[in-house]
Amino acid sequence: MKRILTYGTYDLLHYGHIRLLKRAKELGDYLIVAVSTDEFNAIKNKKSYHNYETRKKMLEAVRYVDLVIPEENWEQKVQDVKDYKVDVVVMGSDWAGSDRFDYLKEYCEVVYLDRTEGISTTKIKKDLNLQTPKNEINQIPETKDERKKKEGK
Ligand code: C2G
Numbered sequence: 001m002k003r004i005l006t007y008g009t010y011d012l013l014h015y016g017h018i019r020l021l022k023r024a025k026e027l028g029d030y031l032i033v034a035v036s037t038d039e040f041n042a043i044k045n046k047k048s049y050h051n052y053e054t055r056k057k058m059l060e061a062v063r064y065v066d067l068v069i070p071e072e073n074w075e076q077k078v079q080d081v082k083d084y085k086v087d088v089v090v091m092g093s094d095w096a097g098s099d100r101f102d103y104l105k106e107y108c109e110v111v112y113l114d115r116t117e118g119i120s121t122t123k124i125k126k127d128l129n130l131q132t133p134k135n136e137i138n139q140i141p142e143t144k145d146e147r148k149k150k151e152g153k
Contacts (some may be wrong), residue, residue: 001028001029001030001088002027002031002088003026003030003032003084003086003087003088004022004024004025004027004028004030004031004032004055004086004087004088004090005031005032005033005034005080005081005088005089005090005108006021006032006034006035006089006090006091006104007022007034007035007071007077007089008033008034008035008036008056008091009035009036009041009044009048009121010033010035010050010055010058010059010148011046011048011049011050012050012121012124013058013059013062013115014119014120014121015119016092016115016116016119016120018022018062019064019065019116020090020092020113020115020116021033021064021065022064022136024090024111025064025065025088025111026065026086027090027111028087030067031064031065031066031067032058032066032067032068032069032080032086033042033065033067033068033069033083034058034068034070034071034076035052035055035068035069035070035071036052036070036071037070037071037072038051038052039072040070040072040073043073043074044108046102047075049121049123049125054076055146056068056070068083069084071153074100077089079142080109081107081108082107086107086108088108088109088110088111089101089104089108089109089110090110090111090112090113091110091112091113092112092113092114092116093114095112096112096117098130099111109116115123115144123152
C-alpha cells in the first residue's frame with residue numbers, strides 16, 4: 001500500500017485543490033492530507049474564511065482523501081512521514097525546491113505537481129470582493145447527529 005501525504009490550508013476548496021488531490025492519489029493507494037490548523041494559519045500569516053473543523057470536514061468529503069490530520073507547525077513533517085509510513089510527499093509546484101519540503105527527500109520521495117493556473121483562494125476572495133470581518137471565521141452549523149453525539153445522547 002503506497003501512502004501519499006500532502007499539506008495545505010485548503011480554504012474555499014476549489015478545482016485547483018481537487019486536481020492536486022486527484023493527481024496525488026493517483027501516485028499511490030492512500031492519501032493523507034495534513035490541513036493547517038487556524039493557529040498554524042496565523043503563523044503562516046494566512047487568514048482562512050472557513051475554520052479548521054470546516055476545512056477538515058470538506059476535505060474528508062473528497063473522494064481522493066483517505067485521512068485528514070492537523071498541520072500544526074512547520075517542523076512536524078519528518079515525524080508525520082515516520083508515523084504514517086509515508087512513501088511520497090506531494091505538493092503543488094509553487095513549493096518546488098522549497099527548503100520547507102526538499103529536505104524530506106532523505107526520508108521519502110518528494111513530488112511537485114503542476115499548480116492549476118487561473119484559480120486560487122486569494123483570487124476567489126478578490127473576485128467576490130469578500131471582506132471577511134476581522135476574526136470572524138465562518139463554520140458549517142453542526143448537524144443534529146453531531147449535536148446529539150456531543151451531548152452524549
Ligand atoms: N494548489 C494547486 N493549484 C492551485 C492552488 C493550490 O495545485 N491553483 C495546491 C498548492 O500547491 C498546495 C495545495 O494545493 O499543494 C494546497 O494549497 P493551499 O491551501 O494554498 O496550501 P498552502 O498555503 O500552500 O499550504 O506546509 C505547507 C503549507 O501548509 C502549504
